[in-house]
Amino acid sequence: MQTDGCGQQPLQMEMETEEEEASIPVVKEPPKIHRLDESVVNRIAAGEVIQRPVSAVKELVENSLDADSTSINVVVKDGGLKLIQVSDDGHGIRYEDLPILCERHTTSKLSAFEDLQSIKSMGFRGEALASMTYVGHVTVTTITKGQLHGYRVTYRDGVMEHEPKACAAVKGTQIMIENLFYNMTARRKTLQNSADDYLKIVDLLSRFAIHHINVNFSCRKHGAARADVHSVATSSRLDAIRSVYGVSVARNLMKIEASDNDPSSSVFEMAGFISNSNYVAKKITMVLFINERLVECTALKRAIEVVYAATLPKASKPFIYMSIVLPPEHVDVNVHPTKREVSLLSQEVIIEKIQLEVESKLRNSNEARTFQEQMVQPSPSSAIGSTKDSQLNSSVSGSKSQKIPVHKMVRTDSLDPAGRLHSYLQVKSLSQLEKDSGLNAVRSSVRQRRNPKETADLTSIQELISDIDSNCHSGLLDIVRHCTYIGMADDVFALLQHNTHLYLANVVNLSKELMYQQVLRRFAHFNAIQLSDPAPLPELIMLALKEEDSDPECNGNDVLKEKIAEMNTELLKQKAEMLDEYFCIHIDIHGNLSRLPVILDQYTPDMDRVPEFVLCLGNDVDWEDEKNCFQAISAALGNFYAMDLPLLPNPTGDGVQFYRKRKPFGNPDDEENSTSNMEGDVVMEDEIDHELLSEAETVWAQREWSIQHVLFPSMRLFLKPPTSMATNGTFVQVILITLNQFLIFLAYLKA
Ligand code: ADP
């Protein structure tokens, strides 16, 4: 731990010594190991705990919260490098404790290791204040209850610089850090150049302020009259969010709750607020507290982002505030030196449950909204054949004129028992055509507002989408929307639970269909995946053709293949403009494929399948008929993006055989291939191609991750399963009688 992340300073010290020794002839003897000077150790550790000014502020504010303060004020000068001052009205520090206050490992919060299991305070390592004295000048002013005056004392390198001086003081403690990193030139330099440290501090205080709503927070620049964060204690979380993040955020939030109390799966309670689909932002804001600790949890954040990415218009990211409470013994708080991350018992289950809840909130809010829109905008009866112009007119004028007073919108929807949501709903334009299709409608209406000219309202697309809707199997829809993903039963089938039933679902078929549907829904509104190396179409098509006839006899036909490749390339170059505009498939004038569409966010297709896809575009698309053409292209994309089996066999189980190196026995050429086997005695393990194996492991693990965290959440939101799926083996109900039988069934599947 002392060499890891020790910051730039220690590194620099090492380099300097090396330079000095560079002139001395190289000595081969091992260097002598010696004990580091105490002050060096402390400074290294300090650099780890206090990485930036904002980490110091976090530690100080947490100390103030631990001291039961109700008011915490922060003043910052020069991004925190010149001055950080945190004043609170907490219980103060006793006079007798001042001499050891800033020594390492002095704390009032923990005595035995076991206490960690039930620790309620934020601090416990007794390192923060000590660290600050090793990298800055610390002054503490404090007064405890019942005292007539307070004390002030300054610290350096863990010790008091003088006896505490009596002084006038107001209730609580003020801690001042001056000249942070004064003795760490490199770090100071990097930080001086970055302008955003103050912003980071403001961001931190904002987060604390919306969680600890019974505490007044303020944060200002030194000398500034106005505070950049200013929160007043309140009993309403939403009020706190409004005062810190603004009306535009608070207006678009929905309350969310989830919990579980089943020790065999998970035990937790979550409450918070999440943004609805009206909220627009470029960056995700995720404020997460776990057992009162401000922490990060990348897995949870990604899981939620996936759900939003599929729902919100392009580039819009959610605002999330969540507080999760678990039994203290289920949380390991001691996994990160700055306590920024924690690890949880049954983290996967908890994340999945929360993800589901977010999803259903979003869906309900969207459905409620569509309903709302129908209420306030009685529909002129128009059918699918309505012209582009009339649609545009109605939607554009709709968005301008429909300003419904908020009070009239409250509780018009009896379907939503909560009702309260509606005070935040805004009426959005919506063309009559799309009204029936839930989420779709909302997304399309958003698109229309953003870019009415470009709206993809080609009749053929609308027809294809309504084909999907009318062909949807309601029973399967219910399963897809409300199932719980249990895991992969084998390479192709996922095991799902729906009510009391278990199902096996073919993820290849499902993903193919979902991708197809999403292409139609996102038609002409794709984000792009940029290929790092543009791929020449002729080569791709040649590859695919060669793959197609694996019969070596036919290899003589290369000339013919080249001809086909050339013709197809020409054809696709002619269609390039349309492919680009509607499907984000970009082919440049030289016939290189350089861009592909994002169909589901956070998911890129298996690039090994590009050749097949390009060939399919060239061969299978009927370019004459608009509807057929769009359908075929969408289907080709669907096949390409489907979560099919990776080309490398699954390395678990028997699949591992594939990764054994096929070494011809006794072959003299052997040496070249097996330089690692110097000893001559061949160990079984060494025969495995580890590089390929680990590549395969990564690919398969990624696929599984995508299935669980991208495919299933998106399916719940968007998939309209076609009736054919009920009979073509995509869904198979598992008749489960005993666990034993189930296990036998699994074994049977694997065989
Ligand atoms: P930790 O918080 O891990 O105990 P610190 O170095 O942050 O370690 O603080 C050391 C001790 O100083 C705390 O345990 C606490 O008793 C005391 N302390 C620090 N800041 C304050 C404060 N603002 N008010 C009261 N006591 C404080």
Ligand code: MG
């Ligand atoms: Mg502390």
